[in-house]
Amino acid sequence: MHSEAKWPLKLAATAGLLFLHIPLGLIILYAFTTEEKSYQFPPPGLTTQWFAKAWFDRPDIWPPLYLSLEVALISTLLAMILGTCAAAALSRARFYGRNSLSLLFVLPIALPGIITGMALRSAFDIMSIAFSTWTIILGHTTFCMVVVYNNVLARFRRTSGEMVEASMDLGATGTQTFIYVVLPQIASALLAGGMLAFALSFDEVIVTTFTAGQQTTLPIWIYGELRHPTIRPITNVVAIFVIAVTFVPILFAYYFTRESES
Amino acid sequence: MKSTKTSMIAILAATSFAAPAMADMVKALGAGEGQLDIVAWPGYIENGSSDKAYDWVTDFEKSSGCKVNVKTAASSDEMVTLMNQGGFDLVTASGDASLRLVAGKKVQAINTDLIPNWKDVDPRLQSAAWNTVDGVHYGTPYQWGPNVLAYNTTVFKDAPTSWSVVFEEQNLPDGKSNKGRVQAYYGAIAIADAAVYLMTKKPELGIKNPYELNKDQYAAAIALVTGQRALVGRYWGDAAVQVDDFKNEGVVASSSWPYQVNLLQADKKPIASTIPAEGATGWSDTTMMHVSAAHPNCAYMWMNHSLEAKVQGDVAAWFGSVPAVPAACKGNELLTDTGCDTNGFANFDKIYFWRTPIGKCEAEGSCVPYSQWSKDYIAVQGK
Amino acid sequence: MTAPSALASLLFRKPGLLTFALLAPPIFWLVVVYLGSLFALMLQSFYALDDFSGLILHEFTLATYAHLFDEANIQIILRTLIMAAVVTVASAIIAFPIAYYAARFARGKMKALFYLAVMMPLWSSYLVKIYAWKLILAKEGIVSWVANLLHGQWLIDALLSIPSIGGSSLSFSYIGTFLVFVYIWLPYMILPIQTSLERVPYSLIEASTDLGATPAQTFRNIIFPLAFPGVVAGSIFTFSLTLGDYIVPQIVGNSRLMIGQAVYTFQGTSGDIPLAAAFTVVAMFIMGTYLTVAKRLGAFDAL
Structure with missing residues (x-):
């Protein structure tokens, strides 16, 4: 590097990052508080009992967790297929309406989640569709697809189409070309997109509230617990768990995209 | 007040909704369906997870085989919305929700013959304007208070x-x-x-x-x-x-x-x-049953269970309300014998109940x- | 050659067909599920609610829109717009130094650390984060505790006594709602700015310096204009997310509804889906306008 950052920039950046992290520290701190119902600062005492309690005494945590995992897995898989198709098509082809289409593909993320949620809710109401796991997946896939699409599209733009042409010219079938040429090119971006989609789905609550009916995903369970706490530190324990679960995919996503770029 | 209530019934009956025929009512009870979904005010239905001493669900689940799922609602409007959406068997509706539910044909008339504990219900509540339309009962009184x-x-x-x-x-x-x-x-x-x-x-x-x-x-x-x-x-x-x-x-x-x-x-x-x-x-709440309740037998079993003196007294102690069954006021450990007076048993006529x-x-x-x-x-x- | 691979080869020889085959599934999804639902939403807003029974009358009426333009509802819309705008500007100001540092000065391990430091808060349970803020901002919360320690309680009191944005407690005021919004959406602003800053060629900056521009001039005339699409891209997120959120203002706020809360309350609490739908249509309209402007400013290339 030719230059060093000046101190006001360093200060502003550090302050900004601190602002982002103090509440996270609190979440972790209050997983250890001795208070049960509501929090006060500073916490009156510290204990590690809630981790054991959450694990052994709270069977109500598990069904929401499984539901969230199920929804996130299925939505991510669907999103990876749909998003890759869309990215492959829109990265090369030039055709009439392409611009409007690329706008359509970012819409579910660019419009507030409440619109997606409320729109689906209206559709279910009009068509008398009963809420089920699939109604949640329908909503999640819609925005997860965009995340995958964005990641894979960026990769397609950087790779050249010549390899594909060469492969086909040398007599490889379409399937062979896809498996041996296209897939390796996009694999890491696809995985990164999938990871982000998974993390996004796992923590989503705004759209889910509208599409879940009476089902409880993990974030909805957390919301219920925060509003009517039986033992509130348990919520923090679960939150730490959620952070851990989403952190790993994020880390992987980062290294997948970085390695292939450098 | 009394005449107000009567004429209210008359108006409601005459205008929007003819009371459904008694034929729609459940005639006889069968075995429990294994599950029961209730919309309730927070603190109304406790299974011991808040405080081990306050639990009127676990025993019911054991004896009836009906697993109780509770969805709490923060307002009467929310209760009406949840019942309109469906998927629930029972709701603990206050007076400002109960008649709307009846008008929307979302709750069904109940057959008090199938509820042995009905006879113990406070006579002031049995045929109150907010739970009885045209002589037809739309639920069992649960609790009331200011x-x-x-x-x-x-x-x-x-x-x-x-x-x-x-x-x-x-x-x-x-x-x-x-x-x-x-x-x-x-x-x-x-x-x-x-x-x-x-x-x-x-x-x-x-x-x-x-x-x-x-x-x-x-x-x-x-x-x-x-x-x-x-x-x-x-x-x-x-x-x-x-x-x-x-x-x-x-x-x-x-x-x-x-x-x-x-x-x-x-x-x-x-x-x-x-x-x-x-x-x-104040509020006076009624346990009402959805027209298309998926678990009617469990619902009836719960309505009867909810009128047990022990349950009534425990709820009153936990929520700070007055039981709908006067017998609950005596001999309940959690409520104590002074509990009903503390919570306002004598204030019935001074309270303007939600409607x-x-x-x-x-x-x-x-x-x-x-x-x-x-x-x-x-x-x-x-x- | 098997049938599927024959098909695949055919598709490759006819690029138009290939594009069509690839596009069909995602387009089908977006058109049927997404646009279809948006259409259902529009349709809902032309129904109305029967007030007493709380049931929706599925008949065409403009009554819901007439109600939408009541003064109280216009207030809700304006309040939300102002909040979204202020949150967006503040996020951009706070995000820029972080993104700038990460893009221009952080290298290797430091860069990875920066990335994770921005991503961590983004992905750690949105709800629990908001509740953590409630504890920070409460009248007897952490801010007050620190203020008392530093004898700075008067500062909070002064802040809270500002008319309209103040209140009886930070967590009962627009200031509180604003802070939490900025906190929650900040990473969405940092990442696109960082991406667009990284695309600024270093040679351009060198050229500018060589030609005698001061660092401030270089920043103003080279770096910022090139990074601007990133700011606009980030602003799409902060603006849109603030516009539609209903949980933040409910937990940290002063009971004055925002659009998201209105939608949530009307559909969930009062069961008035038509009015909730009408509010959502307003949000769609606002975002539509915003996106059109953003597209002109080149934001979509920076996404």
């Missing part, structure tokens, strides 16, 4: 005697203004609290029933709650949030339920409650309907 004035005892050495502490700007006994230190309920039904206060404060308005307000009376109530907006930092909708607000946000007086007061006292906070001289609104304000009303001929209340109260909170 909307109390909760206050901080370090600020108020003596209990406040008037609702004015939450309605009009003034200095509290600690010398500081009440601005930003009081709360009001977020549901539009809170306008009735203002109407109750105005009955004493401005007798010239001639309010006879806080749920039946003509244009002028209504305007006065709206003016009062609009003035209150400047005093209220945030309206409370959620019992648990209000508990937090009393603890952490410096709230010292608010309309409240005995439930929050109990939680705060259990936490050793200096909070007590009172019913001021003007009287109070849905409708356009046609006896007191004034033409009243402001609930839809208007709802719209205006959102506007008031936005000011």
